[in-house]
Amino acid sequence: MAENIKNYKNLLKVFAELRKYGIITNDFITGWSDEILSSEKTSEYEFIEISTTNSTHDLITILDRNSQNADMEIVCRAILGILYHLLNTKSLEFKKALKIICEISYEERLTKDEQYLLYGFSEYSMYDLDGPYEGFRLFKEDLIKLLKIYQSFTLSNYTEWQIKNEILRHALDKELDRIKWNYPY
Numbered sequence: 001m002a003e004n005i006k007n008y009k010n011l012l013k014v015f016a017e018l019r020k021y022g023i024i025t026n027d028f029i030t031g032w033s034d035e036i037l038s039s040e041k042t043s044e045y046e047f048i049e050i051s052t053t054n055s056t057h058d059l060i061t062i063l064d065r066n067s068q069n070a071d072m073e074i075v076c077r078a079i080l081g082i083l084y085h086l087l088n089t090k091s092l093e094f095k096k097a098l099k100i101i102c103e104i105s106y107e108e109r110l111t112k113d114e115q116y117l118l119y120g121f122s123e124y125s126m127y128d129l130d131g132p133y134e135g136f137r138l139f140k141e142d143l144i145k146l147l148k149i150y151q152s153f154t155l156s157n158y159t160e161w162q163i164k165n166e167i168l169r170h171a172l173d174k175e176l177d178r179i180k181w182n183y184p185y
Contacts, residue, residue: 005046013067073109081153113176
């Protein structure tokens with residue numbers, strides 16, 4: 001039985017957003033699609049389209065078209081988890097992560113506390129990234145503590161994102177209260 005592209009709408013939206021910021025490559029996305037195609041006897045056209053496109057613009061258009069009904073709460077939390085892991089391994093420039101966090105802070109599907117904290121960090125960063133080294137180090141550590149809430153989301157466990165989001169919902173208020181308690185920004 002062929003895989004349905006709609007089963008991957010959240011992952012496709014995450015791919016699109018991460019690709020827009022240059023965090024993942026076309027090859028990474030087409031490689032994922034190739035794996036789906038190689039495991040199927042018959043495949044939906046969209047997987048073939050993703051697998052064979054060479055243009056970044058076309059790839060993002062295909063991904064966006066097939067992820068229109070994505071659950072943005074899950075998508076944003078997955079991106080935050082992926083950013084956490086990339087920052088922890090120093091695989092991502094801090095300023096680029098802050099730019100993405102600023103965009104995510106406007107997502108209405110997130111809780112008000114999530115929006116407030118994410119926006120606060122991105123707003124503060126506009127003014128003080130060139131400040132004293134110690135202040136920047138503490139700011140970065142505080143942001144990592146916030147992103148750590150989302151650490152259970154990775155690209156490799158996308159099939160579990162729905163469950164991980166449900167688990168996070170139950171613990172979120174407590175986790176965010178802990179962050180807000182020490183929030184100096």
